[in-house]
Amino acid sequence: MGTDMTLRNAVAALLLIMASVPAQAQLRVFACEPEWAALVRALAPDAEITAATSHLQDPHYIEARPSLIAAVRRADIAVCTGASLEAGWLPMLLQRASNPDIQAGRAGLFFAADHAQLHAPHDHVDRSMGDVHPEGNPHVHLSPDQLPEIARALAQRLGEIEPEQAAAIQGRYIRWRGNWNRARTEWRARAEALEGRSLVVQHSSSSYLLRWLNVDTAADLEPKPGLPPSASHLSQLLADPALLEASAILITSYQDLQPAEWLAEQTGLPVVVVPGTVTGEAPTETLSGLISEIIRQIESAEPGASDGGI
Amino acid sequence: MFRRFAPFAILPLAMAAGGATANELNPDVSVTLDGYYKQNETALSHREQGFGLGHTELSLSSPIDDLFSGRLTAVFEEHDGESEVLIEEAYLQTNGLPYALNVRAGRFLSQVGYLNGRHMHEDDFVERPAAYRAMLGSHYYDTGARLNVLLPTPFFWQLGAEAFAGDQLTEGDEDIGVYTVNTRLGGDISLSQSWQLGLSWLRNRHATLADTGDGSHDHDHEDGHDHSHGAAYTGENLYIADLVWKWSPNGNNREQQLTLSGEYLYADELNQFAASDDTNEGWYVSGVYQFAPQWSAGVRYGEVDLQEAHGDHFHNQTLEETDVMLSWSRSHFSTVRLQYTHQETTGFSNADNTVMVQYVMSLGAHGAHGY
DSSP states (O other), X not given: OHHHHHHHHHHHHHHHHHHHSOOOSSOEEEESSHHHHHHHHHHOTTSEEEESOOXXXXXXXXXXXXXXXXXXXXXXXXXXXXXXXXXXTHHHHHHHHOOTTSSTTSTTEEEGXXXXXXXXXXXXXXXGGOSOOTTOOOOGGGOTTTHHHHHHHHHHHHHHHSGGGHHHHHHHHHHHHHHHHHHHHHHHHHHHHHTTOEEXXXXXXXXXXXXXXXXXXXXXXXXXXXXXOOHHHHHHHHTOTHHHHEEEEEEETTSOHHHHHHHHHHHOOOEEEEOSSOOSSTTSSSHHHHHHHHHHHHHXXXXXXXXXXX | OGGGGOXXXXXXXXXXXXXXXXXXXXXXXXXXXXXXXXXXXXTTOSSOSEEEEOOEEEEEEEEOSSSEEEEEEEEXXXXXXXXXXXXXXXXXXXXXXXXXXXXXXXXXXXXXXXXXXXXXGGOSSSSOOHHHHHXXXXXXXXXEEEEEEEOOOSSEEEEEEEEEOOTXXXXXXXXXXXEEEEEEEEEESSSSEEEEEEEEEEEETTGGGOOOOOXXXXXXXXXXXXXXXXXXXXXXXXXXXXXXXXXXXXXXXXXOEEEEEEEEEEEEOOSTTOOTTOOEEEEEEEXXXXXXXXXXXXXXXXXXXXXXXXXXXXXXEXXXXXXXXXXXXXXXXXXXXXXXXXXXXXXXXXXXXXXXXXXXXXXXXOOXXXX
16 A cells, blocks of 8 residues: 555656646757767757767767666657767667657658768678778768758758748758858868879878868878778888878877877878867868868978977 | 658668578587596585586577577586586577567576576686575576666666566476566676665575475485586575776777675575575675786685575585686687685585686687676
8 A cells, every 4th residue: 555655646646747848949959970960050040959969079989878777768850960970879869868859760860871871881791800880981071062961851841840940940951051062162262272282191081071171081090991090000101102192190189199290200290180170160061161170280280390280 | 759760762772782501590609628637625616626527518590580689508417427418508599679688598598697697608707606606596598588678877777677487596386486676777887887786685485394304314425416507505585786896098908807706695595494594695796807808817705694594494504715727718609717715614525625727718719808
């Protein structure tokens, strides 16, 4: 009898807690990476946005932390890259959060890679090749030509989730598109001066942008995609004639600086550390600001001058 | 909530673009190879001396439709030269019921404690702590059903209940031999730190009628170790408290991560002859530091204070265990581990210190990075 009462009280308390959380009109967005948080902010500035990762974190290796599960539980839509970038943690978040809106195949789960043409898709993949994504390179957020289509699809999806905001979101998308096109024209002009340059990189995180800029990749510090640079691989690189053509070593801010610095010491190449994605601070708080900044850093990196970096 | 009913029909069909082949309809297959060399026999261990295969598993998983997904995990083990295939998991799982309810049914790992719900190959040490080996048979899985709810709080708060046949823990006649209730809270302290706290209660209705042996003072069954994989030391009530804290600079756990975890297990009402002060108790604390992307080092210390049933009375047994390990992972999918284990015991005949070398290799589908 007593247990019965306790149970009933517990259930009542539970219902009370659930009811006391107001059904907010505000759109709640879970962004797997900060670039998508920035894009959502441009399209729906009033949305409450949680970014699961920051520019200082490698998005391949995140754990399904309790705080992230709770954030997916509360969200109306999750905006992620897809193409297996989040394969290690997103499926577990979705399962543990068990949010009926945010599940595979439902409107509340948006993958940017579904709206892009990925580079380097593989018909055959095995793990001896490293951590290769069969769908292609997922780091599509630095692609000047593909972002507009992703933004268009995202604007449409946000409008479906929040129909009363659809017109306003569409309007912001058109404005965003205009700004992006203007920025892209400027990048194109700056790219002409960069043509023929080549860079040493670490991982394929910037390869969409480098290809667009016609900047070559001289070498990769990673022996295989996803494996950290090893001493033997670095000393092999030293003997690579392609290195003579390179003008700088480009790495992202979540990566270990040591391998790049070691190679810089051996070769005299400057090390350029750029954020892999948008940060909370100007000028890299938006995607176009980020691309402008990466181009500026590549421009300013001259062989022999070792003042690169941020 | 209007947006719940957003028209799914206008989902872009582009989702399936990109050359989907029929292969993608096959379940994800993953195989875990676990092999080891162990220098000496140790107390309460499920791994025999010499070269051996540990927890070799084959797992198939897939979405079933938009509401259900499923998983089958078969474990291949060898004991005294005999091979066995055990069904460790065979369950269906719902994807997103209303109110964030979550149902699992079939055979699965109970979610009590921190380690129990995890697959053994995710562990940082060769074997589970002594408290788990004694009181849960390393990992307690059974056939039954689970209901979880995640509360819509700003921090992580989950409530869960499970009902199991119970025979994997203690053989008995009840249809529902084991109930568990569990709550878990967690969150981030800062960009670099996160935590999780769990409290669990496992009610074992078979425990009081468990076979208590014939009372003869014969310790053979320790050495030819328990073949049933069930827990050797059970009680009607098992309480578990667990706490985990993780730190990595800027939350970038690819480069570095420190994990501190600890659990306390307490069981009472051991069997029909038990007095109120006959209890089983165990705890451990573990610290693992991944100091480079491919390297981890760890220390674990644990104790158990157990009552071994001998007919109508008990023999007290204690074990203090210290483990030190170093592991190297070439990639996400391969780990080689070196471990030294030191045991100090009373009431166990086969305690020893040992060096172990272990490999854990994952083939196939990408495993989840659980917390």
